Amino acid sequence: MHLHLSEEDAAFQQQMRDFFTTQVPADLRARWAAGGEPSADDMREAQRLLNAAGLAVPHWPVEWGGKDWTQLQRHIYLQEMQAASVPPPLAFNANMVGPVIATFGSQEQKERFLPPTANLNIWWCQGFSEPGAGSDLAGLQIRAVLDGDEWVVNGQKTWTTLGQHADWIFALVRTEPDAPKKQQGISFLLIDMTTPGITVRPIQLIDGGHEVNEVFFDDVRVPADQLVGERGQGWTIAKFLLGNERVGVAPVGTIKRALASAKQHAAQIASGDGTLLQEPLVAARFAELETQLAALELTVLRVAANSHGDKPEPASSILKLRGSQLQQDVFEFTADIAGPASLEWHQPDDTDLAAWTALATRTYLNFRKASIYGGSNEVQRSIIASGILGLKG
Amino acid sequence: MDFTIDDDQKALQDAVHELAARHAPAEAHGDVPVGPAAHDPKTWAAIAEMGLLALPFGEDVGGAGASTVEVALAATELGKARVVTAYADALTAAGLIAHGGTAAQRDDLLPGLLDGSVLIVPGLAEPGRSWSLEAYDVTASGAAGEVTLSGAKEPVPYADAADKLVVTARAGDRTGLYLVDAADVTSTHVRFDGTPAVALGSLDDAPRALRAGLNLGILAVTAEALGAMDAALPMTVEYLKTRKQFGVPLAAFQTLTQRAADMYVSLELARSTVLYAGMALAADPDDATAASRAKVVTGQSGRHIGQEAIQLHGGIGMTAEYAVGHYTARLTAIEHTFGDTRWHLARLAATLDDHQQVDVLA
Structure with a gap:
């Protein structure tokens, strides 16, 4: 076991960090970080920048733009992208239909669809x-x-x-x-x-x-x-696609960023003579969420290190379940931190309220979806129960 | 970062697994011991002989020159088999001596402690007080060479079996570490009344030694807890497959299998966190964040898995002759050893300003 990244992986991490923080415009990343409804133009611009650098579809076959990275490198890439608030390549293109066409499509279909799919010319x-x-x-x-x-x-x-x-x-x-x-x-x-x-x-x-x-x-x-x-092969393809969808679906970098923002916000909200972050119950909840997030990220890393080819480490099945729960917990806590300011859903013209508070409740409500999409958490539990624990009724 | 276990580590795991199987407590024999385990000299001798106490210490003091990763792997195997011993206590004492003692004290005390010929355990808790690394009611007085202690430590697990204790005591407005003879101690309630003691190292070194020593103990108990959870879940799963009610196996009921799936989630989160703590403490024995996070995650996972393991079994899970409830009892004891979830969350909460966001990948 090794605690630190290898020299090679550390260099890779630095390279990704440099790219995402210097090659994707800061204003675009700031808009993405602020949350709310995503801008389609920003998503197109970001994916095209990534694609021009060969970073939009690294998990595709090499001849169609893939990178042949290790699982750990893929994790680092996603982590750095999320940490820099870069909109990820559109999942429907990069993670769903792209791999399907690359795997099941005819040569004509690959040539016709894969390049515009990678570049988001087709949405x-x-x-x-x-x-x-x-x-x-x-x-x-x-x-x-x-x-x-x-x-x-x-x-x-x-x-x-x-x-x-x-x-x-x-x-x-x-x-x-x-x-x-x-x-x-x-x-x-x-x-x-x-x-x-x-x-x-x-x-x-x-x-x-x-x-x-x-x-x-x-x-x-x-x-x-x-x-x-x-x-008649559609079900096989659908299972392939949903399997891809679930792998690497714990958006650890995004959750980290959201939790870090919440902490900053709590430090700026006055509470009595101090700040909300100094309230013992608030501080304890931050410590708990940080701890649980660290446990999730370590599990993601363990899965990445132990997955080889088509054989994912069994623990990968917990990532979607736990990732969605923690994401929801962080947005719930963020809305709680906004407190009375969260009652406004749209920032009034003349206001002393911080802009983020208007999104707090809406984001919390919006992310109730996370435990429903991509196979509901109940479906994930059934997969764990039957696929890993062998519990079949 | 790499969680892969190498061949030597696998061999250690296998060896401890066999040792633990030989020394596992009886079950289903009608007279199963419940509650805190008494010191078993035979099991203790086997653990010492295999060198498990020596694992994280350098060869210069009689250690094996392995690391805390190996401690975690060994303790997990002991936990799976319900082999409850003074392992974490002795490691903590060794950590206190290694990080707090003078060179002469290290050379004098560690070889015997690590080869099992001398048992030294820590005495930290004080009756009527919540968990703390500070001493309040046990006080040290007298000049160097003539130090005496007054007050009481309780409970001090394995004090009745120990040759020496290393205890915290109040020295003025600070907390120091002291060695006392335990030959005459006959219970876990240790009273001092002008009892002669020897200062372990200096008052200046005591806080760091306490942190590092505690970290080692935390690693051992959290890894043991991981083992207990890693055994309680498969037992529960097996029971769901075989126990029939309403003419079908319990596994036919989604209300039970969905909960078993959640237990698996808790188990794997605990595994990641404990293995990471093993790696982190090997790199920095003073890494209190990694230790506290491991304690919190195993505390929460342990409560969840321990309670559900009993509930999903039903009545049989309540009986002394069936092992699953013993795991829950042990997980509960571990929760209250070396600081509980609340204490560790408070310690982590005090460091929130030190970092913007969680970062484990470096």
């Missing part, structure tokens, strides 16, 4: 969940029927994150309704969002924001060469 959104298919994803109903060399798609998707910015959607559709098992009749389609028959309707969330949508498909005609892999 992808995810068409998985439906009103009747959430955690039970295989129960999806949307139909695609082959008509000549086109699939005709009818039905609805929902919870489509940032679909309002999307150029394309990757969707799971039912192509073989008569398959013996519901998992078998599903295919993976790539669909241009400008195709006639597609309607996007915003869903307003409890924080007042608009980040998810419903997407309706009414006789949408999709060229047959936009089906990825084989007909």
